[in-house]
Amino acid sequence: MTTQDLSGTANTVSPSVLHNRNYRHFLVSRTCSSLAFQSLTVAMGWMIYELTGSAWMLGWVGLCQFLPMLILTFVVGTVADRYDRRRIGLACQWVEAATVLVLGLLVWQERLTPTGILAAVAVLGAAQAFERPTMASLVPGIVGPAMLQRAIATSTSFMQTALIVGPALGGLLYGLGHIVPFIASGLLFLAAGYSVGTIQVLHAAPATRAPVTLQTVFAGVSFIRRTPAVLGMISLDLFAVLLGGATALLPIYASDILEAGPFGLGLLRAAPAIGALGMSIYLGHMPIVSGAGRKMFAAVAVFGLATILFALSKDVWISIIALLIVGASDNISVVVRSSLVQLMTPDEMRGRVNAVNSLFIGTSNQLGEFESGMMAGLVGPVAAGVIGGIGTLAVVAIWMSAFPVLRRIERLDGA
CATH class of the missing domain: 1.20.1250.20 (MFS general substrate transporter like domains)
Known part of the structure; x- marks a missing residue:
């Protein structure tokens, strides 16, 4: 270690x-x-x-x-x-x-x-x-x-x-x-x-x-707005998860596309968490030591590609592998983003910034499930998954251009 x-x-x-x-x-x-x-x-x-x-x-x-x-x-x-x-x-x-x-x-x-x-x-x-x-x-x-x-x-x-x-x-x-x-x-x-x-x-x-005023209550929002790296990281996660949330459609895939049954649905539901667990254990032993910002973008791009693979798969084991990759790549993004947000935020503001971050995460998960369901109702589950994955890749490209400071971040040790 x-x-x-x-x-x-x-x-x-x-x-x-x-x-x-x-x-x-x-x-x-x-x-x-x-x-x-x-x-x-x-x-x-x-x-x-x-x-x-x-x-x-x-x-x-x-x-x-x-x-x-x-x-x-x-x-x-x-x-x-x-x-x-x-x-x-x-x-x-x-x-x-x-x-x-x-x-x-x-x-x-x-x-x-x-x-x-x-x-x-x-x-x-x-x-x-x-x-x-x-x-x-x-x-x-x-x-x-x-x-x-x-x-x-x-x-x-x-x-x-x-x-x-x-x-x-x-x-x-x-x-x-x-x-x-x-x-x-x-x-x-x-x-x-x-x-x-x-x-x-x-x-x-x-x-x-300090006295409680509207300025102090909303200081976390103000800090995020004036700190491009933090704003970029939080909003990248928001839109990537919002567009790439094909896992909300798992019951449809398990029943109608993969014909995997309830047991297969259980495996599909567990796969992202298992992939995330494996990656978090790996990062606990082999932490990212350089190119943190670039690796975060790469991980989100892999998340989008794995979402597309899952959406197009007709084989339950390929779908499980794709979801393992979805979970693992998302975990890389989570670790990098969480580390950087904590390091870049003064301790006296971490509560307010983390509260806003938690709201963004909760909103992206809830709205992502809603967006996936509505899109599947309009164009079908396979097309919805593919569109979501492509949307995630588009978000990566746009954010790399809009927040160049993120590409230049190297370290996650506070140096």
């Missing part, structure tokens, strides 16, 4: 980021929280469908998760930059634990209603809206700039693992008893809170207590 020192030469004796006790506690907190949330999503979705038999209610579950993030974005960022981020993360996880345990009690008493589930989803969505950007803002203060890329790659691998394991765990626990996933998730949230409470931040600047 090698790291890069500030002179750019390989240093084979630098410790692993996992040797950092505070970072290990951060990983435990994020992994437990993500596992709990992914498990809950499956359990609550299944339960509300059992209670109502309505696909519309499943849509309301997704909307109740997204709206708090949309509404609270600027509040979240301001709070994260004014107060101790560890305490914010701890408070969020306590709220999540309490909400889930109350749900479990209502399930046990057979008093849980669809309205109660939607209310709980909204509370959990609001807590997640605070937790995610706040916890992301903690990482640079825990590991420092030199190890930031490794830290982001490693945490991404843990998050991808939770993304794969969490839904399966939720389904398994629900099969053991309706109350089981709620109890397990509540305990996971409590473990997450305990872990974040033990973190010591070593590299952070003191929290600002």
Whole structure:
């Protein structure tokens, strides 16, 4: 395992980021929280469908998760930059634990209603809206700039693992008893809170207590607008994912084009996360040491090409390989973008910038699924996938011209 020192030469004796006790506690907190949330999503979705038999209610579950993030974005960022981020993360996880345990009690008493589930989803969505950007803002203060890329790659691998394991765990626990996933998730949230409470931040600047004004609330947006590299990276991800989101059409491909059945759909759904997990593990051991900006553009271009390959494939195994490449290439872009956004943002503004970044990511995912569905309805799923992949390639070409500063970025170690 090698790291890069500030002179750019390989240093084979630098410790692993996992040797950092505070970072290990951060990983435990994020992994437990993500596992709990992914498990809950499956359990609550299944339960509300059992209670109502309505696909519309499943849509309301997704909307109740997204709206708090949309509404609270600027509040979240301001709070994260004014107060101790560890305490914010701890408070969020306590709220999540309490909400889930109350749900479990209502399930046990057979008093849980669809309205109660939607209310709980909204509370959990609001807590997640605070937790995610706040916890992301903690990482640079825990590991420092030199190890930031490794830290982001490693945490991404843990998050991808939770993304794969969490839904399966939720389904398994629900099969053991309706109350089981709620109890397990509540305990996971409590473990997450305990872990974040033990973190010591070593590299952070003191929290600002400047008066709250419209200027300070929207300072994250202003910073992004006047920093071309950050604006370019965030908007590149927004439009690339918005246009290249063919994975939203997986049920159609599995059923009508590949004739793969439910098992094949499961493999197709898991493939992007598995590809991302493999790449994040690789980047944790072999970090990008030069040409970071160019490699980010190349990764997004590969994402577009793999999307086209997936759209045109008639063989389930070729489709799975294409989706593995989609996940792996997207992960390269995520690690580069996340590292650069963290490094280029002053610590006293990371909460507000990360909140806006989280909004962009959530919006691109939600609108990307909507765009793919509408396009498939107009021209068919295969043409929609191909158009999306070509659109992603066009975005890469336009952004390389519009944001030349991104092409010139070399390092991800803060040098």
